[in-house]
Amino acid sequence: MNLVELLQKKNLTLSVAESCTGGLISSLITDIPDSSKVFVFGAVTYSLSMKEKLLSVSHTHLVKNGPYNYETVIEMAKNIKKYSKTDVSIAVSGVAGPSDEIDTKAGVCYVAVDFCGKIYTKIIDTKTNKRKTNKEKFARKSIEFLIEIIENHCD
Secondary structure (H helix, E strand, C coil): HHHHHHHHHHHCCCEEHHHHHHHCCHHHHHCCCHHHCCEEEEEECCCHHHHCCCCCCCHHHHHCCCCCCCHHHHHHHHHHHHCCCCEEEEEEEEEECCCCCCCCCCCEEHHHHECCCCCEEEEEEECCCCCHHHHHHCCCCCCCCHHHHHCCCCC
């Protein structure tokens, strides 16, 4: 069962906040027929200022800790879910590469899912600095994680 079928079966709506995947998660979801019945909103907040302005990620946190950590994606997931009034949300932020960032290596992505009043997190480490490969793996593994959460929690 794909994500859209699962969301329909459970009568759930979804919102997505992306950074390092550049909209690929939303694209993969909307490639599935009937996605419009469950997919409410997707935002690519690539810059720190948009994470702060659109998703209400704390300015202090972003300046102090940067965008590549669990705290950032947790705020992103919580706030896009609240903004779009969906049942579930997912957020991702990481470094696609090819260069490492100050505190995060290329190929590392943080993921947060907000579902049924709980936050679920995961780190994806592809162990490569190949940008396109990383974006694709981040997006696909994030969707797999989302499916796992929806299938196994809050019944």
